[in-house]
Amino acid sequence: MPSAKMVRIVRDLGATDEDLDRLRTIGDTLESDPTLPFRKTRTGRFGFDPVAMEVRRLEFQPFMLSTEDDFVRHDAGQVRIFDEIRDDLQLNTALQALFVFKFMVFDGMKVEQRPKLDYDSDRWVCTLLNVRTITDGNLIGEPALEGVHSDGVDHTMTTYLGSENMTEESAVTFLHEMDEVNGTRWHDTNPELVRARAQHREFLDTCLIVDHELKHSVSTLYAVDPDRPATRDLLAFLTRRPVAEDHHSHEFDSPAPHPTMPMAVPLRTLDETAPTG
Structure with a gap:
């Protein structure tokens, strides 16, 4: 979804x-990442409630992706503790409008189901990652160091916020058939298994992926001027059903609201009339 359309949509959904x-x-405002030195990250958990028709902030929980989620990296299976997304x-x-937009897209959509998720639930859990990837004289930034992967969810949405000193060929997203081998570097993948490619270049450029139907990878971040840092800022919305009891993240899947940073926003569906003005 290109920038111009996304800006118009989020304005219609209430963005000022x-x-x-x-x-x-x-x-x-981002802090350091717990396992990747070339990245700064904050995260927060949010719950979509189609019965109450709202999305609300959920309490802090540790974060984990494992090889069961089609995620192969040195920190796969490791419990990670991120700094929290704040009120700003x-x-x-x-x-908030991006949350509503995402719900409007996935509401009622039938997708390939992941094992060990509770599809009898009407709730959805969304982990939001606010990420800055950095390339400088000491580090090469990798938007997806893990290579070909999935995010262990049902719906992944990535929204571009901006970059500095980034080359035009940097950070290209590739979508792969599920037969591609997890962990394969983006430049070593089988071209016959590449379904599509996209690149976030303009503010609010957005990509939506059904996470258990296509894998993805992202190419390296390079600096135009090697004497200055290059940065790339992104929001990643990782949304899934609640996990079942035998899921590796079951102990980290609380539905309780955040005790000190509450937030609740009304949702809407595609058949509702957009506001005017």
């Missing part, structure tokens, strides 16, 4: 111009 401008620079992002009307 002031908050759109603030969203462009939210990456300046979760109360931003543009971010």
Whole structure:
């Protein structure tokens, strides 16, 4: 979904111009990542409730992706503790509009089901990652160091916020058939298994992937001027049904609201009339 369409959509869903401008620079507030030195990250958990028709902030939980999720990396299966997303992002009307947009897209969609998720539940859990990838004189930034992977969810949405000093060939997203081998570097993949490619270049360029039907990989971040850092800022919305009891993340899947940073936003469906003005 290209930038111009996304900007128009999120404005119709309540985003203000002031908050759109603030969203462009939210990456300046990020902290270090627990396992990747070339990345700065904050995360937060949010719950979509189609009965109450709202998305709300959920309490903090550790984060884990494993090889069972089609994720092969040195920290696969490791419990990771991220710094939390704060009110400056979760109360931003543009971010809230992106949540509503995503729900409008996946609501009622039938997808290939993942094992060990509770598809009898009507709830959805979304982990939001606000990520800055950095390439400088000491580090080469990899938007997806894990190579070909899935995110262990039902629906992945990535929204581009901006970059500095990034070359035109950097950070290309490739979509792969499920037969591609997990962990394969983006440049070593089988071209016959590449379904599509896309590149986030403009503010709010957005890609939506059915995560258990296509895998993905992302190429390296390179600097135009090697004497200055290159950065790339992204929001990743990883949405799935709650996990079943035998899932490796079951102990980290609380539906309780966040005790100190509450947030709740009304949802809508595609058949509802968009606001005017």
